[in-house]
Amino acid sequence: MREEAVILVAEDDAGHFELVKRNLWLSCVENDILHFKDGQEVLDFLFRKNDGVKLDENGRCVLLLDIRMPKVDGREVLRRIKADKQLRKIPVIMLTTTDRVEEIDRCYELGCSFYMVKPVNYNKFMEAVENLGAFLSLKWLQVPQIDGAD
Amino acid sequence: MKKEGVILIAEDDEGHFSLIKKSLQRAGVCNEILRLADGQETLDFLFIKGDGPKRQPDKEYLLLLDVRMPKIDGVHVLEKIKQNEELKKIPVIMLTVADDPHTIERCHNLGCSVYIVKPAEYEDFQNAVKKIGLFLSFVEVPRIKRTEREKVK
Numbered sequence: 001m002r003e004e005a006v007i008l009v010a011e012d013d014a015g016h017f018e019l020v021k022r023n024l025w026l027s028c029v030e031n032d033i034l035h036f037k038d039g040q041e042v043l044d045f046l047f048r049k050n051d052g053v054k055l056d057e058n059g060r061c062v063l064l065l066d067i068r069m070p071k072v073d074g075r076e077v078l079r080r081i082k083a084d085k086q087l088r089k090i091p092v093i094m095l096t097t098t099d100r101v102e103e104i105d106r107c108y109e110l111g112c113s114f115y116m117v118k119p120v121n122y123n124k125f126m127e128a129v130e131n132l133g134a135f136l137s138l139k140w141l142q143v144p145q146i147d148g149a150d
Numbered sequence: 151m152k153k154e155g156v157i158l159i160a161e162d163d164e165g166h167f168s169l170i171k172k173s174l175q176r177a178g179v180c181n182e183i184l185r186l187a188d189g190q191e192t193l194d195f196l197f198i199k200g201d202g203p204k205r206q207p208d209k210e211y212l213l214l215l216d217v218r219m220p221k222i223d224g225v226h227v228l229e230k231i232k233q234n235e236e237l238k239k240i241p242v243i244m245l246t247v248a249d250d251p252h253t254i255e256r257c258h259n260l261g262c263s264v265y266i267v268k269p270a271e272y273e274d275f276q277n278a279v280k281k282i283g284l285f286l287s288f289v290e291v292p293r294i295k296r297t298e299r300e301k302v303k
Contacts, residue, residue: 089258099290108239108292113263115290128288135285138278142265144258 001136005060005143006032010042010077011095012069016118020064020095023126027133039072043080046087060143062136065112067096067103075107082111089144093132155210155291156182160192160227161245162219166268170214170245173276177283189222193230196237210291214282215262217246217253225256232261239292243282 007024011017021033034053036042041052042063048054055061063081067074074096081087091113096103099117107115116132119125135141151157157174161167171183184203186192192215194200205211213231217224224246232238244257244265254265266282269275 088261091264101293104290105239105292108241111238111261114241115292116288117290119288131281131284131288134281138266138281140267140269140274140278142254142258142267144255 001031001062001138001141001143002060003030005062006034007136008034008036008042008045008061008063010036010039010063010069010074011066012037013066016066019125020129023129024133024136027130027137029133029137031136038070039074039077042077043072046081046090047084055146058145058147060145062091062093062143064093064095064132067094067098067107075103075110078107078110078112086147089146091143095132151179151181151212151286151289151291152210153180155212156184157286158184158186158192158195158211158213160186160189160213160219160224161216162188163216166216169272169275170279173279174283174286176276177280178287179283188219189224189227192227193222196231196240197234205294207296208293210293211240212286212289212291213240213242214245215242217244217248217257225253225260228257228260228262236295240294241289241291245279245282 009017009020017035024033036045044050045053046055065074065077078092081090081092094107094112094115095118097118104115116128119128159167159170167185174183186195191202194202196205198204215224215227228242231240231242241263244262245268247268249267257265269278
């Protein structure tokens, strides 16, 4: 994907976030990586609420989204994104420890692009993120432009 | 993807199909790979119509979808899939030479999972598909149940 696209990571576990960031870098991802500690933070960013960082006008991004998070959980974040005419174009990749079939089903129903289960084994987790990074850094992958939430 | 999951490749170009299949397998993908030669065959398979191969209920599917195909093009196929309550859960990866912004925007609006333009160079194409395959080995895919219409039958 193009260089100016930003990778958003919504993840309440600081250790998991560090691991994700490091292994994305290891697989040559050159995009900016932004961290959100809960569902509310990522919604505020995307819907341009609060005074903090906001999604650029005509910005491009992909979102890696955990499910179990404080305040607003990932499933609700996904639902709100996919209910918005502009934001729904954002590719959302669920990255979570939950491997329940119902949860996988529900997230695809809501419109996630892909659902990845965090492997419990540390090396496997690293491998998963590296492969995700290699996939995202394909320059032929097109990330949509987002004109701003309604 | 679990071993039982099926990767559908809607691709009219036989050369491209075998390149995609080989590159996926080289990446360690051991899922069944099924070719659908045009848009009509793809819709018939998914909506369980016609004489060709058909979708099995309660199975996992993922679709790699070309845009320019005879009979029905990929954008229309994507539209039909995403309009169906059950089939819309299928992750659809657009993999096509079509690189005009209008088509790309349209597919993102319709709800494709990602849009990837086929690299022009043979080696780049192989490598790109290999990376798709390595990534897919860590992706969970939903089971597609019977649709309401099938239940009535």
